[in-house]
Amino acid sequence: xxxxxxxxxxxxxxxxxxxxxxxxxxxxxxxxxxxxxxxxxxxxxxxxxxxxxxxxxxxxxxxxxxxxxxxxxxxxxxxxxxxxxxxxxxxxxxxxxxxxxxxxxxxxxxxxxxxxxxxxxxxxxxxxxxxxxxxxxxxxxxxxxxxxxxxx
Amino acid sequence: xxxxxxxxxxxxxxxxxxxxxxxxxxxxxxxxxxxxxxxxxxxxxxxxxxxxxxxxxxxxxxxxxxxxxxxxxxxxxxxxxxxxxxxxxxxxxxxxxxxxxxxxxxxxxxxxxxxxxxxxxxxxxxxxxxxxxxxxxxxxxxxxxxxxxxxx
Numbered sequence: 001x002x003x004x005x006x007x008x009x010x011x012x013x014x015x016x017x018x019x020x021x022x023x024x025x026x027x028x029x030x031x032x033x034x035x036x037x038x039x040x041x042x043x044x045x046x047x048x049x050x051x052x053x054x055x056x057x058x059x060x061x062x063x064x065x066x067x068x069x070x071x072x073x074x075x076x077x078x079x080x081x082x083x084x085x086x087x088x089x090x091x092x093x094x095x096x097x098x099x100x101x102x103x104x105x106x107x108x109x110x111x112x113x114x115x116x117x118x119x120x121x122x123x124x125x126x127x128x129x130x131x132x133x134x135x136x137x138x139x140x141x142x143x144x145x146x147x148x149x150x151x152x
Numbered sequence: 153x154x155x156x157x158x159x160x161x162x163x164x165x166x167x168x169x170x171x172x173x174x175x176x177x178x179x180x181x182x183x184x185x186x187x188x189x190x191x192x193x194x195x196x197x198x199x200x201x202x203x204x205x206x207x208x209x210x211x212x213x214x215x216x217x218x219x220x221x222x223x224x225x226x227x228x229x230x231x232x233x234x235x236x237x238x239x240x241x242x243x244x245x246x247x248x249x250x251x252x253x254x255x256x257x258x259x260x261x262x263x264x265x266x267x268x269x270x271x272x273x274x275x276x277x278x279x280x281x282x283x284x285x286x287x288x289x290x291x292x293x294x295x296x297x298x299x300x301x302x303x304x
Binding site for chain 1: 299300301
């Protein structure tokens with residue numbers, strides 16, 4: 001964990017809803033939810049690499065085997081989740097390894113922009129992203145979340 | 153990742169529902185969802201240690217700060233999720249590090265039994281556990297999932 005710079009959790013969904021900072025809600029249908037945390041050693045290159053890995057990983061069930069989210073085509077919901085960077089110490093989690101909030105916001109915006117660009121070749125899919133730094137009020141329905149972690 | 157023996161993902165929820173092998177559904181209310189994967193180097197001691205850490209970690213929001221799931225008191229939904237043991241290789245995940253299925257089932261049953269025992273001091277909370285080895289049809293509502301990983 002000490003050497004990890006980015007950590008993401010990928011979850012398949014049939015529907016997912018998230019509340020934004022202005023209290024409006026966004027909803028996606030069949031696709032993928034991405035929870036992401038940046039640790040303090042993260043660099044901009046890591047952010048771009050992570051977005052590329054997520055856009056190209058074959059995780060989505062289809063009649064023709066596993067497809068990428070772009071090829072499915074499926075929707076995408078990106079949720080900042082700094083708690084993923086926490087580390088258990090005794091009976092509490094500590095967040096000493098998490099990135100500074102200002103840099104975290106910058107990286108998050110870059111991550112979202114890169115994923116939007118990589119996935120924009122398919123015009124039918126919806127891409128939504130949560131607001132950074134707020135409580136993520138979230139609900140989902142799945143046909144099997146098939147949770148996967150990408151971290152490095 | 154190569155040295156990890158167990159990996160769990162803890163998510164706070166206000167409601168969560170899971171389909172079981174017999175196609176019945178179980179539902180919990182306010183509490184915690186636990187996704188768990190055992191890797192091939194896992195030992196029985198690891199399984200018990202993980203259950204103890206989950207039962208005693210202070211992660212649940214309350215008026216008096218963070219509480220354990222037992223003290224909240226909150227419900228518990230345990231979901232086997234072998235995909236959490238996957239490792240990205242190129243554009244696909246590989247599962248070479250996952251435990252043998254028979255041992256995995258034995259460890260999962262022990263994990264559930266230990267958590268049930270540790271959390272049974274409060275009679276008001278509900279503890280449900282998913283069926284091992286099937287697709288986990290799952291939905292949840294959260295007031296902020298506050299996802300945390302415990303792995304070792």
